[in-house]
Amino acid sequence: MNPIADIATGARNGLLEIWANKVRSLLSMSGIVLGVAALVAMVGIVQGMLQNMRASFERSGGILKIEVQEAEAPESQQHIASISPGLTWRDILAIERATPLAEYITPIVDMRWERFVANGRREGGLLHGVTPDFISIQNRELSHGRFISETDIIQKSPVIVLGDHVKSDIFRDFDTAVGQQVRVKGDVYTVVGQLAPVDNSGLTGGRRYNWESRLNFMPATTAMSRYKGSDEVDKIEILAANIQELPDLIAQVENTLTQTHRSIRDFEIVTQEEQLAEMKKLENSFVYSLGGIAGISLLVGGIGIMNVMLASVSERIREIGVRKAIGARSHDVFIQFLAEAVVISILGGLLGLAASVGLLAFAREFIPEGSGINVMPLVAMFYGFLFSSGIGLLSGIYPALRASRLDPIDALRYE
């Protein structure tokens, strides 16, 4: 007999034996079933959520984005800090002029939460004053109309671009809000554009609260003159053309701002590398903790299989004696019992994979931000299956060795 035929025969005997002891086999499989299902489902869920987070990160400019924020001036400059004008519209103009490496640049004039009123309806939302570059930095898409234009900036036009949340509440009876008027803090603005809905933000809340869809925009100049009454901005977002130019861009921005701020270091430049590193860390901690849990449950499954196989060997000592008497070598008996363990764990693994698809479909429906979950994470499934088979193989070795080492004469005498 060749080894492949040995294994095929062993697997067939294993299946017969499993079929003959259905309940026992099912019980011994359950550990592996749960282990594989848990492993694959958890990996799938975590992957889905990380996927959402990564997508959200990419949407908001990704690694190429740098942010300029106000900061406390250092101790040594505290006494002269007031000579700096702070973060203002002039900084934007200066960076645009002096920093050719800045691909896109926008201020954020943050007006925080505002109430939007139209059609006798009112709805709360976040309001930001920005420039046309904003939509390129944040990778947002319009469903209708246009975004804020250069002309709007120059003319401080009373226009507004609505996010999905406010639009679908106040203008729920309209196909589009473009052309409509909306009142914010007493002033009337014309809706010129409407942003496409964002599926997942991944960072906060469920589908019911998606902060990206709650954002609404007006020209930064309009916001400053009508709303704030000063040329201060809260934040500047700049996008580099490519990753190689990022360090130079940071240096250029720093030089420009040092001039406009009269050498006062009352700003900081934040890159996304930190956020990316945090995300990587989070990803790793998920992988290790999940890997640990899945490893333990598979180990428990393996112990279950070993236990059942040992019981099966003691129960079938006489059978082993008969098989040896009619010509089975120790090797044949070893393969038979090993194959049985592997068949149990493979069946368990397959059942676990089926269960994981169900679990993931369930999670996709009910977990907030779950729509990014892949119901069939093939790589995780492949590894889950591989591990379960490996565990079956390992836990089958000892019982199979015990069976194969039985002396046929003693085994036949066994009552």
Next chain:
Amino acid sequence: MNDSESIFKLKGIRRTYVVGDEEVHALDGIDLRIDTSEFIAVIGTSGSGKSTLMHVLGFMDTPTSGEMHFEREDVSSIDGGRRARLRSSRIGFVFQAFNLLPRLTVAANVQLPLTYNRDKVDDSRGLAMTALKRVGMEHRANHTPNQLSGGERQRVAIARALINKPRLILADEPTGNLDTKNRGLIMELFASLLDEGITLALVTHDDEVAQFAQRRIRMQDGLIVEDSAS
């Protein structure tokens, strides 16, 4: 009788077990020659060494010392793999307790030795049916052993022993669990195998059963004390 007709030649075979500090000589220097188509009954009280002799002849046990030839091959000190191969291709076993596997059908039980036969077999089901026909059990092929009577089970066990066309069938108290009628049927079946060139050796403590054999060997304390052939 010349050499070519002998199937087994044993010279000074000893089998010693160590139990605690004591040595037990289960076989204490056996000289024996078995010829093709002989029907031998090995009789003796329990502890006489008859079962050990069967195990040695069936390649289940190796002698501690002595010379042993099987079909002119020196088999005094062959390894486990070779012994397993000889068991599967040359020897058929029949046990007192039948030892059929309860989960397998009659046909599957009979086919079992083919699984371990290193020579490829094309139609194992056909061979099993032929063997079952030989013992008159073909109509029970798809039953399981627990649906059969004791006599029927032993006939199936004999079919299993026959399937690899063995040179020697070893039977250990094959009628021990049977009633008188079935005992007679089984012994007649055994006797009919001799015409097919099969050699038969059976262990029994039943003198009546031993009467079916042409040659009776009586053992005592690990030695042959009586051999009807000599």
